[in-house]
Amino acid sequence: MAKQVTDRESSAESVAAAADTHTEKVRQTFEEQFSKHLRSKEKMPDMGLALALVGRALRATSEALVEASSVHDAELADDAAPREARDGAAAELVSRTVGIRSTVDTVYGQAGLKALGLDGRTPTDSKAILEHARNLIKQLADPELIWPKALQSGVKLSPAVWIGELEGPVKRLAEARKDVAREERELQATGVAKAKAMSAQDAMFSGGAGFISATLALVGERDLAEKTRPSTRRAGTTAAIEEAGAGAGDSSVEIPK
Secondary structure, three states: OOHHHHHHHHHHHHHHHHHHHOHHHHHHHHHHHHHHHOOOOOOOOOHHHHHHHHHHHHHHHHHHHHHHHHHHHHHHHHOHHHHHHHHHHHHHHHHHHHHHHHHHHHHHOHHHHHHHOOOOOOOOOHHHHHHHHHHHHHHHHOOOOOOOOOOOOOOOOOHHHHHHHHHHHHHHHHHHHHHHHHHHHHHHHHHHHHHHHHHHHHHHHHHHHHHHHHHHHHOOOHHHHHHHOEOOOOOOOEHHHHHHOOOOOOOOOOOOO
16 A cells, blocks of 8 residues: 555544543543633533544544555556456567568568558557557458569468468457456546545545644643644644654655546
């Protein structure tokens, strides 16, 4: 899991734990300090409960971020197999096409290469080699294809054999490219979900940790208030983590294009 997520999770837990631990003290101290300022018919707010509720909200948004990050990480891991299948099929097509090109060049020369559309450079990009191989199959299967005069006598080529060699990797590459495209869409979706969860966590942490820190300071827990104070530079983390260098790095989330 990315450090930008684990730093946020640690900060949220430390602030929520501080709220849990000092709920009763905050309630009592707040009442002692401010009950004398109540007016007629006014009721003393339960600041301990307020502190606990904010702590729970911090944990909830943190858990949502961790879950979204885990889903995104799992989606990243799923991408490896389709990409390997795509690259393997593309490499096989390149190899077979180059072999056919070499044979045609030897037997028929440049005229034979031109007749089959092989006179240019063999592409290696998966999309380009797929189209290149499909066009080659189409040319080889064309009953009206006119072969030029062979440079070597006694040599006869069999287009049907080449077609059979190309059709398998063409099919595998086409399917693998669809799988990769689907995985890329899914990766983008999980990346967007992670970014939204991180944004929600940062907003909650900024207000929630700020509230808890200020409340602790108000009841005299100034050292703890300083430890739970949100950083003004590293979103979603405490100033203490920032000062310790644990929040170093870019706090943004990358969205697949």
